[in-house]
Amino acid sequence: MGVTSSLDASGVDVGIDxxxxxxxxxxxxxSGCFAYGQQFAGFMDLRELGGLSTKGISPAPRFGNPLxxxxxxxxxxxxxxxxxxxxxxxxxxxxxxxxxxxxxxVWVNFFGTDFESYVECARTLGExxxxxxxxxxxxxxxxxxxxxxxxxxxxPEVAHRLTKACVEATDVPIVVKLTxxxxxxxxxxxxxxxxxxxxxxxxxxxTGMAIDVRKRRPRLATTYGGLSGPAIKPVALRMVHxxxxxxxxxPICGMGGIYSxxxxxxxxxxxxxxxxxxxxxxxxxxxxxxxxxxxxxLLAELGFARAEDAVGSLESIPAEPPYKAEGAQ
Amino acid sequence: MHEQFPVQVSANEALTGGYFRLTLDAxxxxxxxxxxxxxxxxxxxxxGRDLLNGRAFSVLEVLDDRRFSVxxxxxxxxxxxxxxxxxxxxxxxxxxxGNGFPVVDTSVTSLLVAxxxxxxxxxxxxxxxxREGAAPAVEMIYGGRTRDDLVLTDExxxxxxxxxxxTEDGSRGVEGRVTVPLLxxxxxxxxxxxxxxxxxxxxxxxLRAVRALALDRGVEAHLCLEEQMACGYGVCLGCAVPVHGxxxxxxxxxxxxxxxxxxxxxx
Numbered sequence: 001m002g003v004t005s006s007l008d009a010s011g012v013d014v015g016i017d018x019x020x021x022x023x024x025x026x027x028x029x030x031s032g033c034f035a036y037g038q039q040f041a042g043f044m045d046l047r048e049l050g051g052l053s054t055k056g057i058s059p060a061p062r063f064g065n066p067l068x069x070x071x072x073x074x075x076x077x078x079x080x081x082x083x084x085x086x087x088x089x090x091x092x093x094x095x096x097x098x099x100x101x102x103x104x105x106v107w108v109n110f111f112g113t114d115f116e117s118y119v120e121c122a123r124t125l126g127e128x129x130x131x132x133x134x135x136x137x138x139x140x141x142x143x144x145x146x147x148x149x150x151x152x153x154x155x156p157e158v159a160h161r162l163t164k165a166c167v168e169a170t171d172v173p174i175v176v177k178l179t180x181x182x183x184x185x186x187x188x189x190x191x192x193x194x195x196x197x198x199x200x201x202x203x204x205x206x207t208g209m210a211i212d213v214r215k216r217r218p219r220l221a222t223t224y225g226g227l228s229g230p231a232i233k234p235v236a237l238r239m240v241h242x243x244x245x246x247x248x249x250x251p252i253c254g255m256g257g258i259y260s261x262x263x264x265x266x267x268x269x270x271x272x273x274x275x276x277x278x279x280x281x282x283x284x285x286x287x288x289x290x291x292x293x294x295x296x297x298l299l300a301e302l303g304f305a306r307a308e309d310a311v312g313s314l315e316s317i318p319a320e321p322p323y324k325a326e327g328a329q
Numbered sequence: 330m331h332e333q334f335p336v337q338v339s340a341n342e343a344l345t346g347g348y349f350r351l352t353l354d355a356x357x358x359x360x361x362x363x364x365x366x367x368x369x370x371x372x373x374x375x376x377g378r379d380l381l382n383g384r385a386f387s388v389l390e391v392l393d394d395r396r397f398s399v400x401x402x403x404x405x406x407x408x409x410x411x412x413x414x415x416x417x418x419x420x421x422x423x424x425x426x427g428n429g430f431p432v433v434d435t436s437v438t439s440l441l442v443a444x445x446x447x448x449x450x451x452x453x454x455x456x457x458x459x460r461e462g463a464a465p466a467v468e469m470i471y472g473g474r475t476r477d478d479l480v481l482t483d484e485x486x487x488x489x490x491x492x493x494x495x496t497e498d499g500s501r502g503v504e505g506r507v508t509v510p511l512l513x514x515x516x517x518x519x520x521x522x523x524x525x526x527x528x529x530x531x532x533x534x535x536l537r538a539v540r541a542l543a544l545d546r547g548v549e550a551h552l553c554l555e556e557q558m559a560c561g562y563g564v565c566l567g568c569a570v571p572v573h574g575x576x577x578x579x580x581x582x583x584x585x586x587x588x589x590x591x592x593x594x595x596x
Contacts, residue, residue, distance in 0.1 A: 035564045042331055063577050070557050070567030075379050077559060081566045084578075230378040259378060282560040283373055283382050284421070285333060 010296035013306040016050070018273050019198040019251040020173050021135055023105050025050040026268065026307055027292040030255050030278030031109035031137060031177070032056065032081065036095040037102070044286035051105030053201075053276060054095070056139050058111055059121050061087035071210050071219035076231030076257070077279060078208055080222040083111065088124045092131070100132025107175060111139040118152075119165045126170025136172050138163065138197075141179030141204040153179040156191035163195035173198035175253065180232075180239055181207050189243040189250060199251035201276065202243065203236045229279040233257030237270050244271020244312055259287070261294025265302075268310040331562055332360045333423040336372075338414045339396065346477035348446075349412050350389065352398040353422065361422070362394035365429025366454035367530070367553050367587045371561040372399070372411075374420050380407050382559045383423060387530070387586075389449035390456070400449045400480070426561045427586045430528045430551055433458045435466045437524045437549075440514060442507050442539055443471045444531025445478060450553050450587075451530055452481060459488035468492070470510050472535075476501035507531070508538045515546055526550065527590075540590040550590035556581040571595070 014025040029040075031053040040046060064084030071078045086095065091108070099106045108125050112118030118138070125136055140162065141153040151158045159176070167174050176192040178185065180203040189200055205226025210219040218224075236256025244252055254272030258264050259280045267275045280287035295307075304310045336353040343349050353372075355361070361370065371383030384407045386399035403409050414420075430450065433439070439458075441451040451469065458467040472495035473479045479501060485492045493510045494502030503510050511527070518525040529539045530553035543550035556568035561582045568581035571594035579585065579592075 033564065039563050043333065064566060064569060067569045067571070067578075068557055068567075069569055070559050070565065072380070072382055072557075072559070075381070077381060079559075079565070079567060084566050229381050279381060279559075282565050283371075285331075285423075285560075285562070 010300045012296050012299045012304060014296060016274050016307055018253065021105055021198065023050040023274055025292055026274035027264070027288050027295070028052055028105070028107065028253065028274060028276045029281060029288050030276035031139070033278035033281045036091070037099055040285055044289050046102050047104060048289055048292070049104050050274060051107060051134065053107040053109050053137050054091070054099070055085050056083050056109040056111050057085050057088055057091045057121065057125065058083065058113065059088055059117050059124065061085065061090065066221040068219060068221055071225070073210055073227065074231060076227050076229035078210055078220060078225035078227055079205070080220045080225035088121060092125070092128055096128055096131055096133070105134040106132050107135040107137045108133050109137040109139055109177070115162060115165070118162055119169050122166035122174065123169040126172045129172050133172055135175050135198065136170065137175045137177050137201055138166055139177050139204070141177055154182050156187045159188055160191040160195045163192040163197050167196035175199045175201055177201035177204055179204045180235055185239045186242055186246045189247055193247055193250045199253060200243070201253040201255065202240050203232070203256050206232050206235060228257070230257035230259060233263065237266055240267060240272050241270040241314070248312065258291060261291050261298045264291050264295045265298055265310060268307065269312070269314040271312040273311050331423060331426065333421060334359050336420050336422045338416050338418045338420070340416060341414050344480040346402070346473065346475070346480065348400060348402050348480050350398050350400055351411060351414065352392070352396060353420065355395045355422070358394040361388065361397045361425050362391060364388045364391050364397065364425040366457060367429035367450040368425035368427050369561070369586060370399070370422050370424030371426065372420050372422055374410055374414065374418065376410065380410070383421070383561060384408070385555070385558050385561055387449040387553070388425060389452055391453070400446065402446055423561060427582055430454055430553065430587050433461055433463050433466065435463050437466070437526050438518070439467045440511065440525055440527045441467055441469045442511055442527055442529040442531070443469065444507055444535040445473055447531030447553065448481065451528060452484070454528060455485055455488060455490045459490060464489050468514070470495070470507050470514070472496065472507035474498065506538070507535060508542060511539065511542060515542065515548060519546070529553065537595055540593065540595065543590050551587050552590055552593060553587045554581050554585055558582055
């Protein structure tokens with residue numbers, strides 16, 4: 001797709017290079033909030049998206065967690081779906097052809113239950129390279145699987161080793177989706193960057209819980225779940241900003257509570273090259289396209305000729321003059 | 330293909346027991362015109378960055394090709410805001426979603442067993458049966474805690490649909506829960522060799538009791554379930570329903586909300 005296809009009435013060139021991945025615009029939809037895309041075809045022209053990230057795929061199908069699985073909280077929601085998915089084989093055979101025909105950037109989110117199954121999953125899904133798979137988004141951060149998962153996303157050396165093995169297993173670029181549930185997000189980003197990740201997705205959900213005091217029980221069957229929505233946007237922005245400041249050459253796909261073009265532009269200014277819209281899709285299926293239209297208008301209004309120019313364009317607040325106590329010399 | 334469209338509140342009528350009937354007008358013909366009893370809509374007000382997701386409501390009435398109503402009661406903040414809505418207030422509507430109850434069948438007697446906020450799909454079913462001249466093929470058994478919890482009962486009388494009311498405190502109709510007259514009715518049917526089936530919607534404990542009665546007696550039963558939902562159209566996977574079959578879970582929104590009683594995996 002040429003540069004011209006990313007220009008429209010707003011006059012802003014919204015084409016983005018996310019490392020080796022060319023996007024016609026910076027708006028993608030987020031994993032777990034867009035299924036495998038088909039459900040949205042009746043609501044919107046999917047070809048207008050920059051791309052989409054599929055529901056997380058594992059080597060074998062998974063059935064997911066007991067209920068209740070979701071609970072809405074102040075400006076957010078908790079979920080513990082349990083990574084229910086159709087597995088690599090059904091995905092490649094039955095879900096991918098629909099996505100391939102869209103001619104947008106298809107990021108296949110994936111995960112394993114142990115080291116070997118991550119690598120196997122990357123290798124198998126990488127076979128979809130000529131059938132529309134643009135990137136593999138490696139989920140090392142889901143709070144909702146019990147077995148093995150947590151250190152992949154929280155220990156830099158382990159994340160490095162796993163990323164390197166997956167990068168070597170496939171020709172498709174690997175984008176690593178990091179968890180915010182760590183002390184040092186820059187160390188995690190650096191570890192996967194050095195292991196050969198084409199970029200990172202920031203952030204996955206923040207682990208949380210809610211309680212029904214009348215029943216004296218947690219609101220979710222698994223007690224803890226992942227918090228998403230506008231409630232987590234400030235945390236996501238802070239992490240994108242920190243990583244971009246430390247590793248400006250590492251492409252970042254930002255996400256966390258994006259509901260408007262202004263939200264998206266905040267992420268670009270903080271250092272994200274593209275963004276994903278997640279929770280917003282539930283209440284408004286074509287939300288990502290509204291966000292894109294608002295983003296274009298806002299970029300034009302603020303004098304950005306290209307979306308790329310907005311990436312990392314944040315300026316710092318000017319320092320105050322030094323304070324001198326009254327009467328001091 | 331689903332539709333999401335704006336609607337305006339055209340009436341918000343307070344009923345007894347804290348219930349209210351919200352009538353919504355799309356201003357133009359919309360898909361809700363073809364709602365089947367049991368199908369639902371996701372409704373959300375202009376609530377900004379809070380109360381993020383739509384709320385699922387079973388359609389109570391289809392008034393014409395652009396207007397419909399829902400029945401609600403205040404359970405949380407969303408329904409609290411809806412109760413305070415006034416004519417002209419805006420909402421977005423997605424629907425109708427899911428699958429409804431089996432169509433009216435005059436070869437069997439359909440026992441419509443409703444409890445509390447579970448009334449709407451069965452009320453709509455009774456209306457549809459009456460309109461098709463099949464009122465004698467349906468009988469309503471409708472229960473609430475007290476007489477104030479029983480709403481819109483006059484309409485069934487007007488449609489000449491037989492109804493048995495129950496209240497837990499005996500303030501109206503039969504004292505006790507819906508299972509009391511239901512059991513009597515099933516025994517009578519069995520004695521007469523009459524074929525009956527149960528269509529039910531209400532609080533989960535009630536549905537469990539109805540299901541147990543039906544399975545015990547080998548009576549066909551269809552349950553309209555309610556689960557927490559973020560999207561209503563098969564994407565969030567939040568509204569899992571435990572089922573028997575090749576997979577341990579089905580989805581209330583896309584596979585249901587009406588399920589055959591024997592499929593539901595309840596203790």
